[in-house]
Amino acid sequence: MNSRILPRVLAGPGLLDRRPLTYAQHETNFASSFRTTNLLQELEKSGLTGRGGAAFPTYRKAQLIADQHSRVKYVVVNAMEGEPAAHKDHTLLATNPHLVLDGAAALATAVGARLVSVCIPREAAATINHVERAIHERQRRSNTGPKFEVQTPPGRYVAGEESALVHWLDDNETLPQFRVVRPHVLRIGRHPVLVDNAETHAHIGLIQRYGGDWFRDLGTADATGSTLVSVSGAIRNPAVLEVALGTPLHHILETAGADTSPQAILLGGYGGTWLHGDHVNTPYDNASLAKFGASVGAGVIMVLPKQGCGITETLRITKWMANESARQCGPCAFGLPAMAEDLAHISSASRDAVAAIQRLYGRGQAIEGRGACRHPDGVVRLVRSAFEVFQPDINRHAKGQACAAAATSRYAPVPRLASESDLVWE
């Protein structure tokens, strides 16, 4: 496979046919004579970082688990994808499930694990079907290598957090755990677990076939390889694309068919950051985005057009995120609804708006870093970036002049609650 041609992990007829590749198709699609014998070394060479949001070097994480002395180890494929705006893992598993399983099998062999758990939310019936079929196909072909299983935790936002996922496998509860030191070795019982995003596993599958140097041919020196992005918002059809890291953002928007002169872009996910529309020429990689406090995150690109209202969108997202809190930690369980309430005052330009802005600054300070997981930190980051990017709007709202779109702006895909009783925090 030519190293400079995209797509890589989405390559093959599966994306157009809307049908996952069979094992035979998969073998011809990703044909290669090279198979690495030392995967960890190739991973280090490749510079692959986790595609689930934190961008932690995959090699270091794998080495940490490989160094653990334990007879039993597990590898977990995290395809939970709780972000409503993200579809990359589901698209990937509906296109090239065998590539993900290849990567997981190779990683399991490299760190000494014998069981691979693929975690998919139980609501995603089609994806579960694709993966179960692929696993069945592999098991019929050969009985060697690590065993696969499919786990289906309930698909809530925090369930995709790695400690919550391990908690589920260990104890059937999708609640994040408190970790004092990081990086922390997560365990099922006494046995160490390696959790990686599904897309990361697919890249590992390619690195095993073509090597780390091949992987580096795309991307920048710091951010190597390609990544999947889910573009949504002001776009006719929400799209999943594979782009090389370092591609200018406006180029991604153009290819996806989205609004190329937006008011702002939400990057990373619902715990991510707003990027002002003036910066659409920024290369899409963490080093370049860091100048604006943004990051690639989980590959979400939500486009807000000029006629939208950023404050209302932030409010809608914050409300939903507050409802998705696991309610284990006080600052998150009480703080996020309080932030949503303040934002509602600003969005509707009520008489309390000026005081609400002051309160939000204080509450952001008080909440940040005080949860067991990073869920509250993400919301604080989102609200802070909204304050920077939509500053003129916020000033106008504070004077009692809500923008025309304030009541009707609906661009961010936020799941509607089935009933009011689903809303727990009010």
Added chain:
Amino acid sequence: MKKRNELLQLRVNPILCDGFGHCAELAPDLVILDEWGYPIFPDGPFSPGEKERIRSAHLAIRGCPRQALVLERLSVDTK
């Protein structure tokens, strides 16, 4: 010889903490409460020489009804 250079920091397990607020009464020099009654530690780590603070930290730890507080040792790298 390695120089012992440790700092102590009171920390809370946010999952266990239910906001009883005993810690803020037992160790007012180390703990303040946020608007919902959960503890914040406004000062950074302190050195093991500060006996008064260690005393109140232990009071808070023993007085916590959820056993959510720990006194953590942070080793500081000295160059």
